[in-house]
Amino acid sequence: MAQMNMIQAINSALDVMLERDQNVVVMGQDVGYFGGVFRCTDGLQARHGEHRVLDSPISEGGIVATAIGMGVNGLRPVAEIQFADYIYPGFDQIASELARIRYRSDATFTAPVTIRSPCGGGIRGGQTHSQSPEGIFAHVSGIKTVMPSNPYDAKGLLISAIESNDPVVFFEPKRIYNGPFDGDPEKPAQSWASHAKGEVPEDYYSLPLDQAEVIKEGDEITIVTYGTLVHVALATAELLGVNAEVIDVRTLMPLDVMTLQKSVEKTGRCLVAHEATRFCGYGAELVASIQQACFWHLEAPIERVTGWDTPYPHAFEWSYFPGQKRMAAGIRRVMEAG
Amino acid sequence: MAQMNMIQAINSALDVMLERDQNVVVMGQDVGYFGGVFRCTDGLQARHGEHRVLDSPISEGGIVATAIGMGVNGLRPVAEIQFADYIYPGFDQIASELARIRYRSDATFTAPVTIRSPCGGGIRGGQTHSQSPEGIFAHVSGIKTVMPSNPYDAKGLLISAIESNDPVVFFEPKRIYNGPFDGDPEKPAQSWASHAKGEVPEDYYSLPLDQAEVIKEGDEITIVTYGTLVHVALATAELLGVNAEVIDVRTLMPLDVMTLQKSVEKTGRCLVAHEATRFCGYGAELVASIQQACFWHLEAPIERVTGWDTPYPHAFEWSYFPGQKRMAAGIRRVMEAG
Amino acid sequence: MSAQPKIHIPHPTARPGEAPDFSYLKLSDAGSVERPPTDAALQDMEHLAFDLVRVLDDEFEAQGQWNPELGKDELLEALKLMTLVRAYDDRMLRMQRQGKITFYMQCLGEEATSIGPGMALRDSDMCFPHYRQQALYLMRGTGLLNMMCHCLSNTRDFCRGRQMPVFYQHAEGNVFTISGNLTTQYPQAVGWAMAAAIKGSDDIAASWIGDGSTAEADFHQALTFAAVYQAPVILNVVNNQWAISTFQAFAGGELRPFAARGPGYGIPGLRVDGNDLLATYAATQWAAERARNGGGPTLIEFVTYRGGAHSTSDDPSRYRPKDEWSAFPLGDPMVRLKGHLERLGHWSEQEQEDLEAEMKQHVTDTWKEACSYGTMTEGPFLDPHEMFEDLFEEMPQHLKEQQAEMLALEEK
Amino acid sequence: MSAQPKIHIPHPTARPGEAPDFSYLKLSDAGSVERPPTDAALQDMEHLAFDLVRVLDDEFEAQGQWNPELGKDELLEALKLMTLVRAYDDRMLRMQRQGKITFYMQCLGEEATSIGPGMALRDSDMCFPHYRQQALYLMRGTGLLNMMCHCLSNTRDFCRGRQMPVFYQHAEGNVFTISGNLTTQYPQAVGWAMAAAIKGSDDIAASWIGDGSTAEADFHQALTFAAVYQAPVILNVVNNQWAISTFQAFAGGELRPFAARGPGYGIPGLRVDGNDLLATYAATQWAAERARNGGGPTLIEFVTYRGGAHSTSDDPSRYRPKDEWSAFPLGDPMVRLKGHLERLGHWSEQEQEDLEAEMKQHVTDTWKEACSYGTMTEGPFLDPHEMFEDLFEEMPQHLKEQQAEMLALEEK
Numbered sequence A, B: 001m002a003q004m005n006m007i008q009a010i011n012s013a014l015d016v017m018l019e020r021d022q023n024v025v026v027m028g029q030d031v032g033y034f035g036g037v038f039r040c041t042d043g044l045q046a047r048h049g050e051h052r053v054l055d056s057p058i059s060e061g062g063i064v065a066t067a068i069g070m071g072v073n074g075l076r077p078v079a080e081i082q083f084a085d086y087i088y089p090g091f092d093q094i095a096s097e098l099a100r101i102r103y104r105s106d107a108t109f110t111a112p113v114t115i116r117s118p119c120g121g122g123i124r125g126g127q128t129h130s131q132s133p134e135g136i137f138a139h140v141s142g143i144k145t146v147m148p149s150n151p152y153d154a155k156g157l158l159i160s161a162i163e164s165n166d167p168v169v170f171f172e173p174k175r176i177y178n179g180p181f182d183g184d185p186e187k188p189a190q191s192w193a194s195h196a197k198g199e200v201p202e203d204y205y206s207l208p209l210d211q212a213e214v215i216k217e218g219d220e221i222t223i224v225t226y227g228t229l230v231h232v233a234l235a236t237a238e239l240l241g242v243n244a245e246v247i248d249v250r251t252l253m254p255l256d257v258m259t260l261q262k263s264v265e266k267t268g269r270c271l272v273a274h275e276a277t278r279f280c281g282y283g284a285e286l287v288a289s290i291q292q293a294c295f296w297h298l299e300a301p302i303e304r305v306t307g308w309d310t311p312y313p314h315a316f317e318w319s320y321f322p323g324q325k326r327m328a329a330g331i332r333r334v335m336e337a338g
Numbered sequence C, D: 001m002s003a004q005p006k007i008h009i010p011h012p013t014a015r016p017g018e019a020p021d022f023s024y025l026k027l028s029d030a031g032s033v034e035r036p037p038t039d040a041a042l043q044d045m046e047h048l049a050f051d052l053v054r055v056l057d058d059e060f061e062a063q064g065q066w067n068p069e070l071g072k073d074e075l076l077e078a079l080k081l082m083t084l085v086r087a088y089d090d091r092m093l094r095m096q097r098q099g100k101i102t103f104y105m106q107c108l109g110e111e112a113t114s115i116g117p118g119m120a121l122r123d124s125d126m127c128f129p130h131y132r133q134q135a136l137y138l139m140r141g142t143g144l145l146n147m148m149c150h151c152l153s154n155t156r157d158f159c160r161g162r163q164m165p166v167f168y169q170h171a172e173g174n175v176f177t178i179s180g181n182l183t184t185q186y187p188q189a190v191g192w193a194m195a196a197a198i199k200g201s202d203d204i205a206a207s208w209i210g211d212g213s214t215a216e217a218d219f220h221q222a223l224t225f226a227a228v229y230q231a232p233v234i235l236n237v238v239n240n241q242w243a244i245s246t247f248q249a250f251a252g253g254e255l256r257p258f259a260a261r262g263p264g265y266g267i268p269g270l271r272v273d274g275n276d277l278l279a280t281y282a283a284t285q286w287a288a289e290r291a292r293n294g295g296g297p298t299l300i301e302f303v304t305y306r307g308g309a310h311s312t313s314d315d316p317s318r319y320r321p322k323d324e325w326s327a328f329p330l331g332d333p334m335v336r337l338k339g340h341l342e343r344l345g346h347w348s349e350q351e352q353e354d355l356e357a358e359m360k361q362h363v364t365d366t367w368k369e370a371c372s373y374g375t376m377t378e379g380p381f382l383d384p385h386e387m388f389e390d391l392f393e394e395m396p397q398h399l400k401e402q403q404a405e406m407l408a409l410e411e412k
């Protein structure tokens, strides 16, 4: 076992897969010689060659499209979109093509492409470097959508994504690349070194792409979340002294409803939380699925704690980010209702 | 008053606005000389000139982008995307630009663009001519999303969309262009002529962009829906002899929660229905909003009747479309629960 | 403010009721354009994007350096295929009119833009077609029966009813699954070609789009990536003068031919007589050799004309003269190929008549067989529960539940 | 399978530690390129996409037909602006390093690519810049103070804290709001220009992007729409040789200059010495006159060099030689402009020193004033509740509720 931050864990996943499978190729803007603007691909080109770790033109549509073509021709491309905010020029190729090639061809053609992209705020990136668009991708039938919350999961889930014959969109919350973040920007930065999930095997391992994880057991309330907000939820519940069960969804599509259901049937109360905007976001699906599965067990309405329904403003990062204050208010609303 | 089908009503809205406001321009593929593949712009170029009703190159991204530029320069463009399935190449310009220009510039720049696009299945269009992507647009902060269910609303809402200084994405369920459709494909085609909402004033009028409409009052269950499924809901409830309150959402964003809440507080039971795929779709937001607003009044879980979470297969159009059978089952589930 | 010319609005040269006018088309004489070596430098052949590579002259004789010197068998094979495609198109169009299939798209008049290239490629080269290259599927062994069954969405449909008619696929034959979304396959072909080269294969990729489709973003993405990585790919633009109702000028064909986009990116552009099978073959052969030898991509514009409606949903008499096709200066590819074979003494009017009758019969027989696997109105039908399959390799839980929901409803 | 050359991977001519090598840049002598009339036909000036329009020679003398014959006042105005921009960049870069602002992007070495064009345009012409045209905002009256306040996201920030530093805007000055998304403004500029023409105005639009950004889809959409409608627009590509870590070859600049994309679409392409203010002015003047008279769009490539890091988040020493800028054959635009003024006897070393000191002082004073309106760490601060405003013309109910939620929490 080694200590890794999320960047190193992702780098390690790519390295392991480039080594194990000659068909794996890594591509994206600045990922080659330079090693990526967040260093996730650092050293990979030097180790695996410039025909397997490719710098790409600044064209997200072209990156996804050529990755599809490569996938159809037997490669297993892992494409980086430099920021999730810039994935939209590639959206048509993802939603209309990548998600449908297997289906429309009755599985005679497939494109096992993984698209990695850093998402979320917290690095003063303003409205164009902070988005969390996972809800949009979760709604597109035919792709899997993943968001890890720690180095251990990041590596194991990314390896599974690369090995999957289904296309996977893999969002990496950049705020927790270097350390867990509990939602309090005043605190000194944490590192993954002191965190259990910062222990990461150097070799190959994989994690299932359809299982949520109960991060902390509890019986008073279920907090269903993923990405950065897992850490905010844990910290806030502790602060409030609420015995919360915190569930990390991990794979947003397909959703592991069973794990959520079990928990909410136990606690009777549920809070759903994410950093993305609220309206018609992923949290809505969580609420809809949970209320259907657990209606008779619910003792209070399911509440959502999310980013506001505006862009992520540069000056108001911490007013925008759903931190401990909003999480606490959400927990209280759920706990006090009824 | 005149009898109009939805195509004529849309045509009339465009005509009225081209006449009233010299800044209104209409653009899109085949909309000019030809009058549009669904004939929504028939005759407009001849009447208003080829500099105000423009054929566009086959480039949805370019259409949206140039419409934005025109909007910034004082015009009020109404752009047609030939099929909602083909809106994605324009998605970046919609989500990253159109939705944010006012916001990021503190309202010093605005682009009052309306984007019209036919959506939905029922015309044997297969997986690339049948999509209902409204949920994706409803999730993008900064645009309004509208879908009318009849000629009267189509004209009034489209006029409001064009007059609005906010960008609006306006989806037109093509299955009901020529007549209401109650979900039974075996029945002879209906025409709008015999329908109350087929009565459409020839002149200017507008409808608010933030109000749902109670189409039919009832007290046993609330069916919240929009577009084609409004008609399916009405027919099915009647068939079942259930005294349903049927609400047409009309404007999906902003959502008129108050009207839904009032109804569900009265009925205690709610079914949400749309043609789009279910997972993380617009129905999830309806469920989430309603369960939060009306939790203490709910006597049963809110159910969803939707398209399946697959593409729209050519051969199985009527197995895919959420018709009367699925609507009836949904109503029964809600009515019998508890 | 001054009295200012407004923006330019492109117009076709003739509208319904007016006399067709193709004077805008710059034509070269057959045989007049030089054929550079396939490793020539771009700057030595830029004119190829403006000239028109033609082999067959008005007397149907093959002329000049681009003559691919096809033998009798190959020429006859091409003619047979063309005759078959036309018989197929004709039948399917009528079947659509009779409501037997929901939709159809002919390639009438454009047959040589896929048959020539298809013949000049290797079977292991991958094709990413637009929707008017039905000939490619026939050439690569898809089989008429399978294609008809697909158009019928019947029990033998290779995509199990998931796609509209004419959106074929043929993995074993290396022809990609057609998308309804224009131009998406163009940069995919570039990616496929890059992968071939990365894997050390000398297979190449070829893709086709229409003139109107060149305006889509994916055109640029394809050309950019192809140029940057020197991908072994042939990018074809079938300029049949019309998109749906808009003339090719609306995609930017008015000022410069589409082939001329190529050199701007550093990619050779060839403008080719698309109704001359010998020319379409020769151009592809040239570009394939160049690509296979590491010379990178080529952009080929085939100048042709859409002889029929855009699709069965279209009525071209609303926007163009009815007799435009007959006035098209590059003629009919079938008449020209047949003329060439006759000229060579390999073929006669009678033999052509017999061939047409034979193909028609073959199509009729196959249609009957196809219908025995089901039509839209008469069984046997595909099983609708299959609609949940193949979206993912393994069906996820929520789709299993939806499938169960569908089943449960039917049992009621 | 054969031993096959793999795909081509572009390489820069030098990596860290290696000697800079600009031999790939084709240069023309100053004054050597002819200036065609602004209504010339494209085919008579295709070479302009390959040549390099230069006015200032190595002795800083203005040469040839492109000499815009600027007067002393204009030249001095340009130099002052350049000096100001450099002082501003320098200060802001240091302020970012000290943590006073969160981010910054210099335009070091590229100043002439916006100052020349900005001067040659009319004030009513609309500019859609990339993020390295800070000079345009200064020229159009945005004001140094406002720009600094924006970078500080303080109470005077014109976008009320919504955008990252350097994403300026200036509606009254007709300079658009900058987007973080590359190239999106390019086709928007085309639409703006189309609208101007439709409305009967003779205002034109100009837009700027970088070399790397030409690979984005919007580049193609802009060129296509501009060509089809002959929109009165100037599309500038600032080729500063680098995107972030990737050399311009990765956008396809290796085989053909970016200016050469233009003619492929039917748009004149000019390749211009971007470090020669007289040339950047002259090229814009030419293109503006052409556009204003109904001659349609022009694509201009300014050849320059990114003197600094990509942004304050970047460390260029990881991917390129440290001394590359000093070896750049087109020099430093400020040195050249100053040299020209000296040569004309209008300016001296001493005057320049004084000017620099003055500008530095001005920037320092303004910075102090800007900070009085708040910094990221010290108040006064913007009111965060304003974040819900302006997304829509009227705030919809759900945003009112979210705003109330935020307020309620604070009261606790």
Ligand SMILES: Cc1ncc(C[n+]2csc(CCOP(=O)(O)OP(=O)(O)O)c2C)c(N)n1
Pocket (backbone or CB within 6 Å): B029, B058, B082, B086, B089, C130, C132, C180, C181, C182, C209, C210, C211, C212, C213, C214, C238, C240, C242, C243, C244, C306, C310
């Ligand atoms: C992305 C997208 N936009 C629009 C359409 C609708 N559409 C289908 S075919 C067509 C015209 C294409 O013209 P062209 O590329 O010239 O091909 P041709 O039909 O002439 O072969 C249009 C606009 C589509 N299928 N996909």
Ligand SMILES: Cc1ncc(C[n+]2csc(CCOP(=O)(O)OP(=O)(O)O)c2C)c(N)n1
Pocket (backbone or CB within 6 Å): A029, A058, A082, A086, A089, D130, D132, D180, D181, D182, D209, D210, D211, D212, D213, D214, D238, D240, D242, D243, D244, D306, D310
């Ligand atoms: C759509 C999009 N993709 C990626 C990025 C990230 N990014 C910001 S600047 C940049 C490089 C741009 O290079 P170039 O166009 O040459 O401009 P320069 O910085 O040299 O002025 C990249 C990749 C972005 N901002 N937007």
Ligand SMILES: [Mg+2]
Pocket (backbone or CB within 6 Å): C210, C211, C212, C238, C239, C240, C241, C242, C243, C306
């Ligand atoms: Mg065409």
Ligand SMILES: [Mg+2]
Pocket (backbone or CB within 6 Å): D210, D211, D212, D238, D239, D240, D241, D242, D243, D306
């Ligand atoms: Mg650059």
